Amino acid sequence: xxxxxxxxxxxxxxxxxQGAMTPGIPIFxxxxxxxxxxTPQPIQNTNSLSILEEQQRQQQQQQQQQQQQQQQxxxxxxxxxxxxxxxxxxxxxxxxxxxxxxxxxxxPSPMTPMTPITPATPASESSGIVPQLQNIVSTVNLGxxxxxxxxxxxxxxxxYNPKRFAAVIMRIREPRTTxxxxxxxxxxxxxxKSEEQSRLAARKYARVVQKLGFPAxxxxxxxxxxxxxxxxxxxxxxxxxxxxxxQFSSYEPELFPGLIYRMIKPRIVLLIxxxxxxxxxxxxxRAEIYEAxxxxxxxxxxxxxxx
Amino acid sequence: xxxxxxxxxCGSAELVEDAHYSQSQLVCSDCGCVVTxxxxxxxxxxxVNLREVAYSRSTGENEQVSRSQQRxxxxxxxxxxVLQLPSTFEDTAVAYYQKAYQHPGIRAxxxxxxxxxxxxxxLITCRQHNWPLTMGTICTLLYADLDMFxxxxxxxxxxxxxxxPSLCLAxxxxxxxxxxxxxxxxxxxxxxxxxxxxxxxxxxLQLVELADETWLVTGRHPLPVITAAAFLAWxxxxxxxxxxxxxxxxxxLANVDLPYPASSRLQELLAVLLRMxxxxxxxxxxxxxxxxxxxxxxxxxxxxHTLIRKAFREGPSGVEAPxxxxxxxxxxxxxxxxxxxxxxxxxxxxxxxLLLPPCMLKPPKRVCPTPPASTVTGDEDISDSEIExxxxxxxxxxxxxxxxxxKRAATSSPNPP
Numbered sequence: 001x002x003x004x005x006x007x008x009x010x011x012x013x014x015x016x017x018q019g020a021m022t023p024g025i026p027i028f029x030x031x032x033x034x035x036x037x038x039t040p041q042p043i044q045n046t047n048s049l050s051i052l053e054e055q056q057r058q059q060q061q062q063q064q065q066q067q068q069q070q071q072q073x074x075x076x077x078x079x080x081x082x083x084x085x086x087x088x089x090x091x092x093x094x095x096x097x098x099x100x101x102x103x104x105x106x107x108p109s110p111m112t113p114m115t116p117i118t119p120a121t122p123a124s125e126s127s128g129i130v131p132q133l134q135n136i137v138s139t140v141n142l143g144x145x146x147x148x149x150x151x152x153x154x155x156x157x158x159x160y161n162p163k164r165f166a167a168v169i170m171r172i173r174e175p176r177t178t179x180x181x182x183x184x185x186x187x188x189x190x191x192x193k194s195e196e197q198s199r200l201a202a203r204k205y206a207r208v209v210q211k212l213g214f215p216a217x218x219x220x221x222x223x224x225x226x227x228x229x230x231x232x233x234x235x236x237x238x239x240x241x242x243x244x245x246x247q248f249s250s251y252e253p254e255l256f257p258g259l260i261y262r263m264i265k266p267r268i269v270l271l272i273x274x275x276x277x278x279x280x281x282x283x284x285x286r287a288e289i290y291e292a293x294x295x296x297x298x299x300x301x302x303x304x305x306x307x
Numbered sequence: 308x309x310x311x312x313x314x315x316x317c318g319s320a321e322l323v324e325d326a327h328y329s330q331s332q333l334v335c336s337d338c339g340c341v342v343t344x345x346x347x348x349x350x351x352x353x354x355v356n357l358r359e360v361a362y363s364r365s366t367g368e369n370e371q372v373s374r375s376q377q378r379x380x381x382x383x384x385x386x387x388x389v390l391q392l393p394s395t396f397e398d399t400a401v402a403y404y405q406k407a408y409q410h411p412g413i414r415a416x417x418x419x420x421x422x423x424x425x426x427x428x429x430l431i432t433c434r435q436h437n438w439p440l441t442m443g444t445i446c447t448l449l450y451a452d453l454d455m456f457x458x459x460x461x462x463x464x465x466x467x468x469x470x471x472p473s474l475c476l477a478x479x480x481x482x483x484x485x486x487x488x489x490x491x492x493x494x495x496x497x498x499x500x501x502x503x504x505x506x507x508x509x510x511x512l513q514l515v516e517l518a519d520e521t522w523l524v525t526g527r528h529p530l531p532v533i534t535a536a537a538f539l540a541w542x543x544x545x546x547x548x549x550x551x552x553x554x555x556x557x558x559x560l561a562n563v564d565l566p567y568p569a570s571s572r573l574q575e576l577l578a579v580l581l582r583m584x585x586x587x588x589x590x591x592x593x594x595x596x597x598x599x600x601x602x603x604x605x606x607x608x609x610x611x612h613t614l615i616r617k618a619f620r621e622g623p624s625g626v627e628a629p630x631x632x633x634x635x636x637x638x639x640x641x642x643x644x645x646x647x648x649x650x651x652x653x654x655x656x657x658x659x660x661l662l663l664p665p666c667m668l669k670p671p672k673r674v675c676p677t678p679p680a681s682t683v684t685g686d687e688d689i690s691d692s693e694i695e696x697x698x699x700x701x702x703x704x705x706x707x708x709x710x711x712x713x714k715r716a717a718t719s720s721p722n723p724p
Contacts, residue, residue, distance in 0.1 A: 132677075154704055157697045172697065175683070193678060199685035207694050235664050238525050239473060246470060254442045254474070255457045257526035274526040275666045 127297040131228035131280055131289050135191060136198040139224055142185040142206055143217035151181065154212050170205060177201040181209065185216075188224075195223055195286065225282065228289040232276040237303045241272070245299070261296065268292035272300070316340040328365065375421065376408050382425045389448065390440065396432050403428040407463055423451045423459045430460070434471050439479035441530060476524070480515055480533050484508050487561035489541065496560055499548040502541055510540035513608045514576065520615060521579045522664035523572065531566040534558065535573040543604035550598060575665055582660055583607050583614040619662035 148168045152160035158170045158181075167180040177191040177198070187205060192198035202221060209216040238259045242251040251259040258279075261270040266288040271279040278296065283289045312322045314335035321336040331345035372380075383404050387397040407413050407424060416424075426445040433440040446456050464471055489496070490504045514536035518524050524532055538557050542549045554573060558565040577597045584590045584600055584607060593599065600607075607614060661668070699707065 153707065154699050155697055156699050156703075170697075174693075194681055194683065196683040196685035197681060200683055200687060200689075203685075204689055204694065207689050208697050211694055211698060235522060235525075235667060242473060250461070250464070251473065252457075252460075253524075253526060254528050255453070255460075273666075274522065274664045 126294055127232070129230050129232065129293070129297070131230040131278075131293045133193055133226060133228045133286065133289070135225075135227040136193070136195060136223060137188065137190045137225040138192075138198045138202060138222060139186065139188050140202045140206065140221045141217075141219040142181075142187055142209060142214070143219050144185050144215050146181065146183050146185055146209065146214055148181070148183050151209065151212055155208060170208070172201060172204055172208075175201045179205045181205070195226075198223065223284060226284070226286065226289060227279065227281045228283070228293075229277065229279045230293060232278065232297065232300055234276050234304050235274055236272060236276055236300055238272065238274055240303050241299070263292050263295060265295075266291050270296055272296075276300075312342060314338060314340050314342060328362070375418070376405075379404055379408070379421055379425055382422070383428055386425060386429050386445075386448065390429070390433075392429075392433065392438065396429075396436060396438070399435075400428045400432040403431060403467070406467060410466055412466070413463075419451075419455065420459055422449060423456050424463065425449070426451065426456060427460045427463050431464070431469060431471055434474065437472070437475050437478060439475055439482050441474070441479070443530065474529060476515060476519065476529055476533075477512060479529060480512050480536075481508060483530065483533050484511055484537055487537065487563055489561050499545060500552070500560060502544055506544060507537070507540050510544065510604075510608065511537045513611070514540055514604075517579065517608070517611055517615075518572075518576055521619070521662060523575050523579070525664060526666075527572075528566070528568065531569040531572045532576075534563070534566055534569040535576055538569075538573065539576060539601065539604060542601050546602040550601060577601075580604065580607055582618045583611065586614050586617045615662075618659060620659040 148160055148162075148166075151168050151170075152158045155168075155170060157172060158168050160168045165180075167182045170179045170181055171177070172179075175192050175197040177189055179190075179202070180188040187202065189198055189202045189205065192201050199221060203218060206216045206218050238251050238253075241259060241261075242249045245261070248263065249259050249261050258271045258273045261272055263270060267282060268280055268288055269282045270292060271281075278293065278300075280289045280292050283292070312333065313320055314322065314337065317335065317338040317340070319335055319337040322333050322342055323336045325332055325334045327344075333342040333344070334340070335342060380401055383400045384397055387400060404424065407428065413421070413424065426449045430440060430442065430445055432438075442453065442456060442460070445451075446453050449456075463469075484507060485504070487507075489500065489502050489507070492498055492501050511533070515524070515533055518532050518536060535554070538554050541557065542552070552560075554570055555565055558569075574597075577600060580600050581595060581597070584595050584603060587603075587606065587610070590603055590606070595603070
């Protein structure tokens with residue numbers, strides 16, 4: 001579907017003033033890198049939506065882009081993140097009072113929220129806490145059969161105990177990671193703290209194997225799992241949470257001190273502890289972790305002050 | 308199938324074409340006599356036409372109850388009887404076992420796992436009827452270890468899509484305390500240690516409730532908390548005689564196992580009681596410690612709701628240097644307000660401590676430094692020297708091979724044939 005249409009089809013019949021709906025803005029804005037199911041769909045799919053809602057959505061996106069620019073201008077990058085705060089996925093489903101078609105304002109409305117649900121600044125609705133990535137697991141295919149005995153013999157950082165496990169365990173110092181190298185040529189790389197580090201580490205392992213004399217390639221690099229953690233800084237009544245969210249939670253204090261929350265959208269498993277620390281795992285992309293945390297934070301806040 | 312045939316045994320005309328797996332048979336439906344049967348062994352070409360089915364791929368498995376399943380169902384019933392559960396529980400547990408058995412993952416599991424599955428089905432049944440049964444009890448009865456039990460339990464709950472309610476704490480207190488052997492005099496137990504069941508139960512319940520409110524129960528195994536609460540309740544009912552008795556001795560008297568975390572739960576509960584005691588006017592002057600506070604537990608429990616509200620406060624946003632709060636007892640009394648003007652100076656109640664779980668009050672074991680923002684792109688050049696540090700020099704390879712050979716020689720010689 002061509003997203004680079006100069007004017008979306010519905011707006012062509014309307015008298016839209018110059019500058020309000022700048023034609024050049026694609027719907028998939030470059031400011032919103034975390035594309036999962038909740039990002040807005042291209043115009044062509046919205047045959048059931050009214051024109052009003054479309055305009056609202058475009059306005060909200062413009063507002064968000066402005067906020068994004070303001071945030072980035074106000075500096076202080078969050079710790080460990082790539083420098084961008086995660087977008088609010090809730091806000092896209094919100095609707096405020098819609099402007100009538102044909103009377104679109106010359107400039108997007110200022111940031112004053114009329115209703116409490118309009119996100120004036122992301123911090124008022126979002127938690128302001130960014131989960132830190134702790135571990136990335138990735139796989140890559142080196143594309144050739146390997147002789148594990150030779151690798152274990154000629155590499156300093158390798159261990160190989162075929163009776164215990166059928167792979168060579170290799171470690172490098174920078175980025176600090178561990179790799180499992182199998183004789184089929186497939187490799188698993190664990191321990192990196194970001195996607196780029198994982199990729200760099202995997203390339204270094206491939207280079208080591210290459211230097212040992214094997215025709216190693218770097219095929220099908222894929223991130224299989226990402227683990228993040230954060231702290232909401234208030235205690236959580238796990239018994240209450242398991243009562244209200246029974247279909248998603250599993251809390252067995254006799255077995256494990258944390259509550260296991262299986263979120264459906266996005267498909268992430270969260271371990272929630274009484275101290276307020278949350279571990280998120282099962283993500284394939286960073287956005288899923290951020291989205292899952294933004295989904296769980298209002299639920300956890302609800303259990304903050306009890307009896 | 309009618310058509311002229313008659314059964315040689317009973318003479319009935321009701322003959323049915325009923326195949327026994329791959330063998331076609333003509334059977335009398337009255338007396339069961341097999342009139343004719345097809346060939347049992349077939350040639351390859353016949354097999355291609357007949358398309359016989361292996362037993363494991365037929366539905367015969369599901370129609371019959373296999374021997375191991377029968378054994379499992381018997382074990383479920385036995386376990387229910389040992390635990391003296393109502394008869395309706397037996398049927399529910401058996402139904403769960405049968406449902407679980409239909410899944411191929413369970414059918415092909417090891418005997419150990421099927422044994423543990425028996426316990427899981429009984430546990431789920433009890434939980435759904437709010438019958439307080441702990442996993443520890445079942446593991447002891449089945450001689451299974453908790454790891455195996457937990458894995459199977461989580462798997463079966465997910466597989467059957469069951470909704471298992473949490474363990475009911477109040478019921479568990481009642482059943483657990485009733486199992487204590489303290490309510491009847493016996494030759495091994497002095498009379499001063501004997502206690503009335505109802506009084507002890509009600510006080511233990513109140514103490515467990517107090518522990519729950521002050522974050523001592525969430526995330527922890529319930530049984531050690533109940534043991535500590537029962538011990539304190541028992542001590543406080545006759546403190547003069549029982550203060551000298553330790554927790555371990557109490558459990559031995561009551562003929563109950565002492566769970567390992569119970570002593571730390573006891574200390575935590577005593578700390579909470581001490582904090583509450585600081586808010587009671589007539590107890591402040593006494594300068595209580597962990598032993599003497601036991602004598603006043605009845606007073607503290609009577610006013611526990613107000614005392615908790617006064618002794619603790621919710622932090623504005625969780626943890627704000629809790630260590631400071633603990634030290635700020637003697638100073639910074641602004642929060643106390645004017646209501647305590649009747650107390651002598653220097654003896655005002657302490658400023659409220661934060662009501663937080665113990666894990667949030669302890670200082671962190673090690674400070675995790677936040678990693679610096681990484682500027683790695685993943686596509687940087689990798690220098691040869693960096694890779695070479697991970698490769699052995701030829702001399703090292705030779706040394707390593709020599710060392711390995713020596714090790715092999717050393718390990719093979721101690722075991723001469």
